[in-house]
Every structure is written in C-alpha cells, then in structure tokens.
Amino acid sequence: MSRIEGARLPVCRTCGVQYGAAREDCPICLDERQYLPADGQQWTTLHDLRVAGHRGRIEEEGPGVIGVGAAPSFAVGQRALLIRSPHGNVLWDCFGYLDDDLVREVESLGGVSAVAVSHPHFYGAMTEWGRVFGAPVYVHEADREWVGRPDPVVEFWSGETRAIAPDLTLVNAGTHFEGGSVLHWSGDPDGRGALFSGDIFGVVADTRWLTFMYSFPNYIPERPRTIRRAIALMERFAFDRVYGAFWGRVVVADGSAALRRSAERYLRFALDDGPVDGSAEGTVGGPVDGSIGGSVGGSLGGPAGGAAGEGGAASGPGDALGDGS
Numbered sequence: 001m002s003r004i005e006g007a008r009l010p011v012c013r014t015c016g017v018q019y020g021a022a023r024e025d026c027p028i029c030l031d032e033r034q035y036l037p038a039d040g041q042q043w044t045t046l047h048d049l050r051v052a053g054h055r056g057r058i059e060e061e062g063p064g065v066i067g068v069g070a071a072p073s074f075a076v077g078q079r080a081l082l083i084r085s086p087h088g089n090v091l092w093d094c095f096g097y098l099d100d101d102l103v104r105e106v107e108s109l110g111g112v113s114a115v116a117v118s119h120p121h122f123y124g125a126m127t128e129w130g131r132v133f134g135a136p137v138y139v140h141e142a143d144r145e146w147v148g149r150p151d152p153v154v155e156f157w158s159g160e161t162r163a164i165a166p167d168l169t170l171v172n173a174g175t176h177f178e179g180g181s182v183l184h185w186s187g188d189p190d191g192r193g194a195l196f197s198g199d200i201f202g203v204v205a206d207t208r209w210l211t212f213m214y215s216f217p218n219y220i221p222e223r224p225r226t227i228r229r230a231i232a233l234m235e236r237f238a239f240d241r242v243y244g245a246f247w248g249r250v251v252v253a254d255g256s257a258a259l260r261r262s263a264e265r266y267l268r269f270a271l272d273d274g275p276v277d278g279s280a281e282g283t284v285g286g287p288v289d290g291s292i293g294g295s296v297g298g299s300l301g302g303p304a305g306g307a308a309g310e311g312g313a314a315s316g317p318g319d320a321l322g323d324g325s
C-alpha cells in the first residue's frame with residue numbers, strides 16, 4: 001500500500017508546487033517572480049509523474065550532504081539536500097516529487113527528522129514529505145500566504161533566526177522573498193561550516209560567486225537595501241561551502257568571503273548610475289574607484305535599515321536609486 005496520501009493532489013507543472021485541493025490557478029506562478037507558459041496553467045499529480053517515468057534521484061553533493069531530486073527533472077528543476085546532522089537528517093528545500101521507492105531510499109539513509117524550505121518556488125511537495133516522514137516543515141511566517149497545502153506539519157517561524165537543531169540555524173535573509181531563508185550548519189564534517197542558500201543567494205555558473213535576484217526567470221534584480229540587510233545578518237556566520245539550488249551548484253571554498261565579495265560586485269554594478277556618455281567604459285570601467293570606496297563600502301557597512309521585502313513588489317526603482325549611496 002502506498003504511503004503517499006496526496007498522490008492525486010494537483011501539482012503545478014511550472015513551479016512544481018503541490019496544492020491541497022483542485023484549483024484553477026497557481027498563485028505562485030501568477031506572481032511577477034514566476035510565469036505561466038504560453039499555453040497556460042497546467043497540472044499534474046505525483047501519481048501521473050510516476051506513470052510518466054519520473055523517479056527519485058539520490059547523489060552525494062558534498063561531505064555529509066546528499067542531493068535528492070527527480071529524474072528526469074521537471075518544473076524548476078531544483079534538487080533538495082539531505083543534511084546528515086548527528087541530530088537527525090534535515091531535508092533542506094523540496095521539489096514536486098515523491099514516490100514509495102524514494103521514501104524507502106531516504107529511509108535507508110536514516111529518514112527525515114525535519115524539513116526546512118527557503119521560499120515558495122521550492123515548496124514542491126513539502127507537506128507530503130513532512131507527513132510521510134512525520135517531520136515538521138519549517139516555513140518563515142512572512143511567506144505564510146504562499147503555502148499551497150496547509151497542514152499541521154507546517155511550522156511557521158518568525159524573526160531573523162531560528163535554531164532547528166543544536167548545529168543548524170535558519171536565517172531570514174529576506175532576499176528574493178520576504179520570508180526567504182537560508183540554513184547554516186556549524187556541524188559539517190569538515191568543521192568549517194556550510195551554508196544552504198537555495199536561490200535566496202543563487203550560486204551562479206562560475207561557482208566561486210553568488211547573485212541576488214528578486215526574480216530569476218524574469219531577471220528582476222534584488223534591491224540593494226535588501227541585499228545589504230542580508231549581508232549584515234550573515235556576518236555572524238562562518239562557512240566554507242555554499243550549496244545552491246541545483247545539482248553541482250556549490251561554492252566549495254571560502255564561502256563567507258565569496259558571499260561578501262559577490263554582494264560587493266553586485267552593488268558596484270547596480271548602484272553605478274554615472275555619466276551615460278562614457279558608454280561601455282562609463283558602465284564597466286568607469287568610476288569604479290568611487291563606487292568601491294563610496295557606495296559599495298558604504299553600502300555593505302551601511303544601515304541595514306529597511307526590513308526585507310518592505311514595500312514589497314510595489315517598491316519600484318525609486319527605492320534603489322534614492323537609497324544609492
């Protein structure tokens with residue numbers, strides 16, 4: 001008998017999020033950070049995905065960290081991570097798939113003691129995972145409205161940080177989504193600390209670097225003040241590796257410095273509103289000295305001021321410009 005109680009519940013084909021009841025639209029995909037395909041909203045189910053040939057995929061991603069995803073992948077294509085803490089396995093982030101074979105495989109690895117998710121695009125079938133493994137699913141309170149399959153296993157947390165185990169701390173970085181969260185692991189086998197960032201801080205193609213986007217698919221950059229708040233919050237955490245959202249997207253060394261360096265680079269470009277006539281020179285090779293000494297140094301060190309997501313989606317470029325240096 002299957003342990004997947006929600007095998008016939010609707011799963012959005014574009015974002016992979018499972019809902020608790022049939023509905024017409026997917027609010028997560030209607031948001032300006034996501035999109036609908038040209039042919040409109042489409043639904044599937046865990047059952048139909050299995051029938052169509054999807055299976056679980058399990059592969060090591062780093063010391064004490066096992067990637068768990070679907071093959072072939074679908075929707076956004078992210079993989080989750082099973083963090084093998086001595087205090088129990090934590091599933092970091094989720095995706096829109098689960099079948100009985102995958103339940104057995106994950107059980108053979110020690111099961112799941114807790115699920116924690118970074119933001120709505122990676123909710124996937126998190127409620128199903130939490131119910132099957134009898135594990136709480138940690139979601140930041142600020143993103144409560146996006147939970148598509150409410151359930152007692154979903155545990156909302158609030159504030160800037162929340163320890164979910166003696167060596168694991170959630171941090172509400174607030175980039176990408178107001179409740180956007182990352183997870184810090186102080187007890188990784190290397191002893192240097194590890195950060196799980198989803199795409200709250202996105203590990204980019206050059207995996208020595210990260211980026212900060214309000215929307216990845218629609219290329220809407222994150223607001224400088226929101227990034228500054230996040231970087232200030234992260235300063236108390238040390239980490240070497242940074243695990244991004246996709247297979248192989250892992251910063252393997254010097255993660256704390258990579259995050260800070262990446263924020264500085266981002267702000268150097270985002271806040272350079274210098275003279276237009278210099279064309280390429282003005283933009284790239286332009287008054288960089290001034291930016292580094294002025295806006296960037298000042299930006300990162302500056303007031304963490306506005307809370308994440310303050311003003312929400314409606315806050316236009318005016319905020320970024322007004323807040324520049």
Ligand SMILES: [Zn+2]
Nearest residue numbers: 012015026029
């Ligand atoms: Zn969707």
